[in-house]
Amino acid sequence: MFTDGSSCVDGSRAGLILTNPEGAEFTYAMRFRFEATNNEAEYEALIVGLRIAEKLGIKNLQANVDSRLVANQVNGSYIAKELGMVQYLNKVKTLAKSFKEFSIKQIPRSENKKADALSKIASTSFAHLNKQVLVEELKEKSINEEEILDIVEEEGNTWMTPIQEYLTKEILPEDKKKARAVRRKAAKYAIINGTLYKKSFLGLWLRCVRPLQANYVLREIHEGSCIMHSGPRSVVAKVIQTGYYWPTMHTDARNLIRECNDCQIHRHVLRNP
Numbered sequence: 001m002f003t004d005g006s007s008c009v010d011g012s013r014a015g016l017i018l019t020n021p022e023g024a025e026f027t028y029a030m031r032f033r034f035e036a037t038n039n040e041a042e043y044e045a046l047i048v049g050l051r052i053a054e055k056l057g058i059k060n061l062q063a064n065v066d067s068r069l070v071a072n073q074v075n076g077s078y079i080a081k082e083l084g085m086v087q088y089l090n091k092v093k094t095l096a097k098s099f100k101e102f103s104i105k106q107i108p109r110s111e112n113k114k115a116d117a118l119s120k121i122a123s124t125s126f127a128h129l130n131k132q133v134l135v136e137e138l139k140e141k142s143i144n145e146e147e148i149l150d151i152v153e154e155e156g157n158t159w160m161t162p163i164q165e166y167l168t169k170e171i172l173p174e175d176k177k178k179a180r181a182v183r184r185k186a187a188k189y190a191i192i193n194g195t196l197y198k199k200s201f202l203g204l205w206l207r208c209v210r211p212l213q214a215n216y217v218l219r220e221i222h223e224g225s226c227i228m229h230s231g232p233r234s235v236v237a238k239v240i241q242t243g244y245y246w247p248t249m250h251t252d253a254r255n256l257i258r259e260c261n262d263c264q265i266h267r268h269v270l271r272n273p
Contacts (some may be wrong), residue, residue: 005041
């Protein structure tokens with residue numbers, strides 16, 4: 001992971017590049033609605049990167065940051081004294097516990113040109129950005145947000161059950177037609193550390209989720225922390241980039257956005273009779 005945060009006259013921003021074990025690269029350009037120092041912007045990018053890496057199922061993470069202060073505080077070489085830096089440091093240490101191995105180091109800007117470029121992109125017009133670059137607009141500092149509880153595990157059979165049973169126990173439905181369908185689908189799936197994953201057309205392994213989890217992921221992306229009020233295709237693309245999959249994601253996204261738009265129209269009518 002490579003991050004670069006900066007603060008200047010036209011606002012604070014950061015760039016993030018994350019590469020998973022399969023070699024797929026995730027690029028993010030972030031801009032902040034709040035004032036942040038260079039080191040705070042660096043911490044924000046680091047925290048976002050840690051969260052994405054965890055969702056992608058990455059176990060070992062090497063973080064390369066632009067800030068010597070941030071790297072040395074996380075390593076323990078420097079002591080964080082200011083309240084804000086202490087809070088950022090505690091947040092990073094908590095997230096880092098999710099990884100089997102985690103290390104961080106400061107690298108020269110000459111070795112971090114791509115992340116530096118992404119941080120500059122974040123201050124430009126969205127219309128000129130490459131579609132493969134995800135732009136995040138952060139409303140509040142990560143140290144000010146409320147902790148989100150873990151997604152509740154659902155009981156009972158779901159769309160995942162037949163595939164999991166075949167991959168783990170070689171159990172197939174009695175109906176021959178359904179059995180062939182399950183066997184054909186299962187070729188695109190794998191069980192990794194007890195979790196079901198599906199290989200996407202880009203070669204990425206996406207974590208499969210149940211209906212309740214899927215609803216949580218959609219709402220979090222569309223109207224939650226990501227504040228991404230956009231069309232179904234963009235929302236689904238974001239879900240995939242984040243590392244999740246379920247069969248009805250396109251339909252669910254359309255229904256959620258339709259519901260959201262209906263609510264907005266209703267509020268507008270009430271405010272403007």
